[in-house]
Amino acid sequence: MQKKLRLGLPKGSLQESTFQLFKRAGFNISVRSRSYFPSIDDPEIEVVLMRAQEIPRYVNEGVLDAGLSGLDWILENEADVVEVANLAYSKQTNNPIRVVLAVSEYSDIQTVKDLEGKRIATELVRLTRNYLKKNGVTASVEFSYGATEVKVPHLVDAIVDLTETGSSLRANKLKVIDTLLESTTRLHANKQAWDDPFKKEKLQNLAVLLLGALRADSKVGLKMNLPKDKLDDILTILPAMKHPTVSQLINSDWLALETILDEKQVRDLIPSLRRAGAQDIIEYPLNKVIP
Ligand SMILES: Nc1ncnc2c1ncn2[C@@H]1O[C@H](COP(=O)(O)OP(=O)(O)OP(=O)(O)O)[C@@H](O)[C@H]1O
Ligand SMILES: O=P(O)(O)OC[C@H]1O[C@H](OP(=O)(O)OP(=O)(O)O)[C@H](O)[C@@H]1O
Ligand SMILES: [Mg+2]
Structure with missing residues (x-):
């Protein structure tokens, strides 16, 4: 039977830029509408299309051998995975995204310390709780399904969200008061998969080609x-x-x-x-x- 590397690719924000990068690296991926198993012109790779939030968890558990997702979601999932390549691309640019703490332009909140007893909305609940703990602040952190920017100031006092170009923050009249993390896309692997010589070599080859294509961009x-x-x-x-x-x-x-x-x-x-x-x-x- 043909040996295969099971690779999770992100659906959503990173999908388009990921597919383009793979194309430049020499791999053609095509998706039929609603199918989560795109085809790739390499018989040694099986691609599964999945939410970026979940990929690190499935890689950690070994359901996927490897995957691509942001460092933000790898940390949020506390996924114990091997980083194969740091691929500096985002949705629109090749700059890292920043995970930031933001408040209304008109708010009196100036630093994280001013959040004591306040409400914060975020998709990255664990990252945010760890950050508050590190700063000795007790505040309520609630999970947000998205469109987090619109919740300030009426529903919550602050948000932790990611920003790439800054246009969502500007459009919602928010100001950044701290940066929790800079995040880029990572090719990451399950530890057992990394111990398998076939999968390891396949991943190393993939990393060389993806990094080569990315470097050529600029x-x-x-x-x-x-x-x-x-x-x-x-x-x-x-x-x-x-x-x-x-x-x-x-x-x-x-x-x-x-x-x-x-x-x-x-x-x-x-x-x-x-x-x-x-x-x-x-x-x-x-x-x-x-x-
Ligand atoms: N401009 C961007 N906006 C959102 N996510 C980005 C951007 N650039 C890179 N990313 C990365 O893409 C991943 C986001 O994927 P995720 O599945 O969380 O959200 P999404 O694809 O934006 O879907 P949703 O519409 O539900 O927010 C994260 O790892 C994030 O760091
Ligand atoms: O700094 P910018 O370039 O404006 O990008 C950042 C925005 O992009 C993402 O939103 P997404 O499209 O994922 O929608 P969401 O808010 O529903 O998650 C993120 O959550 C910010 O809202
Ligand atoms: Mg999003």
Whole structure:
């Protein structure tokens, strides 16, 4: 029988960005509507689509060999799992999300200490209780099914919720008074699965490909031609940590130079390179960057 890795992928906020990342890593996943068993074009993986809240618990219990979910839900579930890869992507960006304590813009509450005897709504009940305990504050923490922001100030005094772009907080006139946690998506595994050589190797391979695809997101390749006598000038412009490849163009005094760099550096760099004598500059996207 074909050996398989049973992998839980998050339905909900992270679904779209997760599927896209897998695609860039070389795996095509397709879901038929209402099916929670998507197909993946790798016979050694079985995918189960599940809520991000529950994945760490099922990984911990061994129902899943591994899964992807946020660090927030791994901690909330107190799941004792092996972290295989820290994948820095969220719903909309590649920034970590923050789990924050927020109150109304007009509230007098300034720090966690002011929450003594107050009411707090959150999806992350255990995380919030631990945080209050650590700060020596006694307050009532109630579970919220979502849309938590609208509960302040009429139903509760404060919320603990996650924020990515900050637009939900702004739209509901809330201010952040503390950050409990920064969270990114984690590929995590069940301990027994990690002891199985087939599953461990499969997970390690998956981690290399996913991290490679993620790293490539913010990088581009840059190629250009330059006269030999301009090489030193051009090398001083290029970011210092890079070791560009320099090759000789046939039958000429020109060189070709190729390097990989952060996409955000390119905007400033290209005009300077042009001014320093580089020509035929091309920028291209990358699929994977594996160090
Ligand atoms: N912008 C974001 N909004 C919500 N969750 C995000 C975001 N970016 C990353 N995540 C991560 O996705 C997971 C959220 O999944 P979860 O299943 O709790 O909620 P959801 O998919 O937003 O569903 P619901 O609509 O019920 O809130 C968490 O681990 C969280 O850290
Ligand atoms: O900082 P932002 O980019 O605005 O993102 C944060 C919002 O996204 C999530 O909501 P979600 O879409 O999961 O709905 P929910 O509130 O029902 O959980 C989260 O609970 C915040 O409300
Ligand atoms: Mg949510």
